[in-house]
Amino acid sequence: MLGFITRPPHRFLSLLCPGLRIPRLSVPCAQPRPRAMAISSSSCKLPLVAVCQVTSTPDKQQNFKTCAELVREAARLGACLAFLPEAFDFIARDPAETLRLSEPLGGRLLEEYTRLARECGLWLSLGGFHERGQDWEQTQKIYNCHVLLNSKGAVVATYRKTHLCDVEIPGQGPMCESNSTMPGPSLESPVSTPAGKVGLAVCYDMRFPELSLALAQAGAEILTYPSAFGSVTGPAHWEVLLRARAIETQCYVVAAAQCGRHHEKRASYGHSMVVDPWGTVVARCSEGPGLCLARIDLSYLRQLRQHLPVFQHRRPDLYGNLGHPLS
């Protein structure tokens, strides 16, 4: 069947996901994009991804139950890949509790997620696992590890957050991630998944466009920023940063977020979303825990990159080869 679309099919997604809000754009008719483009198959054949939003607490078992329910729902709705936010495993009250609750990749929690991926037959982006790495004995610190599982439950990639969030924002309470966490040593090459080539990052990493450019130049089609964004920086920066990363890299951006109050000392902004390579928010979660869905249209991405070839127009002679090469 030959279909014509101008952008991913919102109407269909709203039917699938009643909680999904169709985005209101600030400049809805001023967009000089191709009027319509032909796609060779029905939009229903395009891969569907699910973005899960949760409120993690220090209760690991309860957090797993909540995430597993959302992942099962994502599978039931036909998603091939589900994204969980940073700290999907738990959000602790202090660094000592964070360290106490952490596990190695070979621990019980990852085993449960392996079983879940296999049972549901979908890929899982576990967006920020508190990982006791190989150097745990010496450092007594963890890594903030983004783990990608395939539909058989195998770990196909790991990326350890390279930019740690040590910031003091008035009104938000100080964050000092390096109290408990080591920065990752390297970027990870984008990974082929049923939805496209996924570039891995975590939360605060989104503030460093060099990283997203490096991933895009290494072939990423989908950038992922699983997050636990603060409640002061959230309203000011969250959507702007995600849309900017999508526009400048011409990638889909998927950002699963923590939301609500985790315990007496901490709350997160929520607003999980998927942004398309044009910068349009094509799916977003509503206030509380839940999920939203989006179709990934790589032929649209490729056409956009042809129409607007920014990667051919860069001037590394003027400002260096930012974000290139990856390794």
Ligand SMILES: O=C(O)CNC(=O)[C@H](CS)NC(=O)CCC(=O)C(=O)O
């Ligand atoms: O603490 C954990 O258990 C997991 N890690 C996090 O939640 C991290 C470090 S505190 N949060 C962020 O990076 C928020 C960044 C942010 O809010 C911004 O860039 O404005």
